[in-house]
Amino acid sequence: MNKTVKEKKLREFAKSVINDLRCKKEIKYFLRYFRLGEEQLIQEYVNYDLDVFDYENEIYESIVMRLVLYIHNLLDGSWHQDRQNTILEFLKKINFETAVDVGFGVPTKYIKHYILNKSAKKFTLVDLYDSAFDFAKVLLFRWSKTYKKTINFEKVDMNNMEYIGDYDVFLFQDSIEHTKNPTGYLKKTVFLSPESSKFILSLPIGPSVPSHYIEFKNKEVAIKWLENSGLKIEESKDIFVNPKVDLFASDLDKKFYNFIVLCSKK
Numbered sequence: 194m195n196k197t198v199k200e201k202k203l204r205e206f207a208k209s210v211i212n213d214l215r216c217k218k219e220i221k222y223f224l225r226y227f228r229l230g231e232e233q234l235i236q237e238y239v240n241y242d243l244d245v246f247d248y249e250n251e252i253y254e255s256i257v258m259r260l261v262l263y264i265h266n267l268l269d270g271s272w273h274q275d276r277q278n279t280i281l282e283f284l285k286k287i288n289f290e291t292a293v294d295v296g297f298g299v300p301t302k303y304i305k306h307y308i309l310n311k312s313a314k315k316f317t318l319v320d321l322y323d324s325a326f327d328f329a330k331v332l333l334f335r336w337s338k339t340y341k342k343t344i345n346f347e348k349v350d351m352n353n354m355e356y357i358g359d360y361d362v363f364l365f366q367d368s369i370e371h372t373k374n375p376t377g378y379l380k381k382t383v384f385l386s387p388e389s390s391k392f393i394l395s396l397p398i399g400p401s402v403p404s405h406y407i408e409f410k411n412k413e414v415a416i417k418w419l420e421n422s423g424l425k426i427e428e429s430k431d432i433f434v435n436p437k438v439d440l441f442a443s444d445l446d447k448k449f450y451n452f453i454v455l456c457s458k459k
């Protein structure tokens with residue numbers, strides 16, 4: 194897709210969410226709270242999707258990027274919405290009390306679901322950057338004044354290869370490929386986790402980008418990688434990008450998609 198056309202469309206998508214009556218007030222609140230300009234948010238949205246080969250993991254450091262991730266999750270018809278629905282669907286099938294979401298990005302639909310339903314389940318949200326926690330605290334407080342009863346934060350760099358502790362569920366949503374040794378990190382986590390732990394991962398199938406340290410050329414490669422790491426796939430779903438909305442993928446192989454798996458330990 195021509196870059197000028199792509200940029201124009203991306204600007205329109207960002208504006209459509211910012212001005213959507215369902216979230217307009219909330220987004221304006223975040224812009225004021227974090228002293229960000231609307232144009233700054235739109236430009237960063239464009240930068241994130243215009244050329245995925247143009248940046249590395251440092252892009253996630255800023256607070257404006259958290260808002261960018263958040264508005265992607267609100268974009269109607271996008272794969273972000275399908276991904277969130279699948280994660281929630283898989284979680285609902287599991288009996289669990291504790292879950293950890295590594296590289297959580299921003300709180301997503303499943304967190305909103307459990308918080309609004311006053312669930313007693315405990316969630317630990319893990320990320321590398323302070324911006325993730327700064328944004329999440331403000332968003333979660335808007336969703337529930339008592340979120341602290343069930344949500345914990347932990348600043349962790351997956352690159353340090355430390356075990357994050359025992360949980361009933363380990364979530365890695367488009368995150369484990371961002372650590373320098375994804376295979377070693379997954380193997381270690383699976384090996385040390387309780388026998389009954391479940392793992393939910395969403396993996397990008399297709400060409401690798403500079404922020405990733407592993408490439409899953411096709412689903413078979415991903416399945417083998419999970420099995421070699423000590424996991425058994427119980428259920429899986431393919432989430433395809435919507436070429437009309439998910440423009441970030443326009444420069445990637447047409448077959449690019451998300452492979453979401455619910456696994457138990459072998």
Ligand SMILES: C[S@@+](CC[C@H](N)C(=O)[O-])C[C@H]1O[C@@H](n2cnc3c(N)ncnc32)[C@H](O)[C@@H]1O
Pocket residue numbers: 250253254262295296297298299319320321322325349350351352365366367368371372373
């Ligand atoms: C592609 S985003 C995915 C966000 C979210 N899980 C989602 O699916 O929308 C990758 C996330 O991993 C985090 N991340 C990158 N490198 C990391 C590391 N070494 N340790 C912990 N988190 C990391 C980033 O800050 C970012 O929030």
